[in-house]
Amino acid sequence: MNTLNRVVIFGATSSIAEQTARQLVQQGASVYCIGRNPERLATVIADLKTRAGNSQIIDGISADLTRTDKHESLIATANDSLGGLDAALIAHGSLPEQQKCEQDITLTLQEFDTNALSVISLLTLLANRFEKQQRGVIATISSVAGDRGRQSNYIYGAAKGMVSLFMQGLRNRLHKHNVSVVTIKPGFVDTPMTKGFDKSGFLWAQPDKVARGIIRSMQKGKGEVYLPGFWQLIMLIIRSIPESIFKRLSL
Numbered sequence: 095m096n097t098l099n100r101v102v103i104f105g106a107t108s109s110i111a112e113q114t115a116r117q118l119v120q121q122g123a124s125v126y127c128i129g130r131n132p133e134r135l136a137t138v139i140a141d142l143k144t145r146a147g148n149s150q151i152i153d154g155i156s157a158d159l160t161r162t163d164k165h166e167s168l169i170a171t172a173n174d175s176l177g178g179l180d181a182a183l184i185a186h187g188s189l190p191e192q193q194k195c196e197q198d199i200t201l202t203l204q205e206f207d208t209n210a211l212s213v214i215s216l217l218t219l220l221a222n223r224f225e226k227q228q229r230g231v232i233a234t235i236s237s238v239a240g241d242r243g244r245q246s247n248y249i250y251g252a253a254k255g256m257v258s259l260f261m262q263g264l265r266n267r268l269h270k271h272n273v274s275v276v277t278i279k280p281g282f283v284d285t286p287m288t289k290g291f292d293k294s295g296f297l298w299a300q301p302d303k304v305a306r307g308i309i310r311s312m313q314k315g316k317g318e319v320y321l322p323g324f325w326q327l328i329m330l331i332i333r334s335i336p337e338s339i340f341k342r343l344s345l
């Protein structure tokens with residue numbers, strides 16, 4: 095089992111990340127939170143502090159994570175604040191309006207910056223650091239959307255797919271260095287990202303449940319994890335539809 099005593103969270107103001115941080119703190123972890131919106135971040139940190147014991151460190155800093163030039167110093171600051179790092183969780187992301195992106199290449203590339211390139215930058219730096227220390231857990235929230243391109247969200251899906259594939263390679267590279275690389279693939283989660291969606295039906299999960307799955311997967315050092323687990327079967331079916339049929343579907 096991996097220990098999660100000192101954890102840095104990127105995109106800590108995300109609803110799923112906030113629930114994960116709360117549960118980590120409840121389990122005794124020290125947490126360093128990096129989020130974009132300073133007011134929201136201050137609220138998250140203040141809430142975590144009320145849940146933490148005296149020996150736990152709760153700290154953080156505001157940053158736009160598309161600024162990849164700042165990544166090295168953000169990780170170093172988190173490391174110094176916590177006195178070392180056992181684990182990192184990358185949670186930031188945005189769900190673009192597919193049709194707007196189809197008409198606007200600048201918007202499309204911005205979405206790739208947020209959902210893929212900034213993540214790959216963080217993964218690269220974290221991988222080198224954890225490889226050197228010969229232990230640790232790197233987890234990223236990707237998505238089931240990255241498993242197959244669909245007309246309704248292939249820009250988001252392609253960015254998440256890039257991250258999932260990058261992490262496959264990283265996992266293969268870091269396995270012999272005792273570093274776990276965990277790809278989290280949630281299905282539909284009831285968070286601000288999905289506001290405006292019809293959330294009826296059994297496919298929707300609450301962020302605290304997904305957070306429990308994230309922590310369990312990080313502790314166990316799992317590879318790719320679908321949350322909730324039934325998405326593994328759904329995506330197996332979706333991936334197995336031949337392309338000649340799939341291209342005719344309205345998905």
Ligand SMILES: NC(=O)c1ccc[n+]([C@@H]2O[C@H](COP(=O)([O-])OP(=O)(O)OC[C@H]3O[C@@H](n4cnc5c(N)ncnc54)[C@H](OP(=O)(O)O)[C@@H]3O)[C@@H](O)[C@H]2O)c1
Pocket residue numbers: 105106107108109110111129130131134157158159160185186187188189208235236237238279280281282283284285286287288
């Ligand atoms: N909700 C779902 O159904 C679902 C399903 C599969 C995967 N996911 C993934 O789960 C992760 C967490 O999302 P969520 O559902 O918890 O949604 P959320 O509450 O809307 O969180 C998204 C977070 O990403 C942050 N963010 C976006 N761009 C950023 C940037 N450039 N720099 C720093 N932070 C940035 C946002 O910060 P601001 O507050 O500053 O905007 C926000 O805190 C995302 O990676 C998402 O793609 C979600």
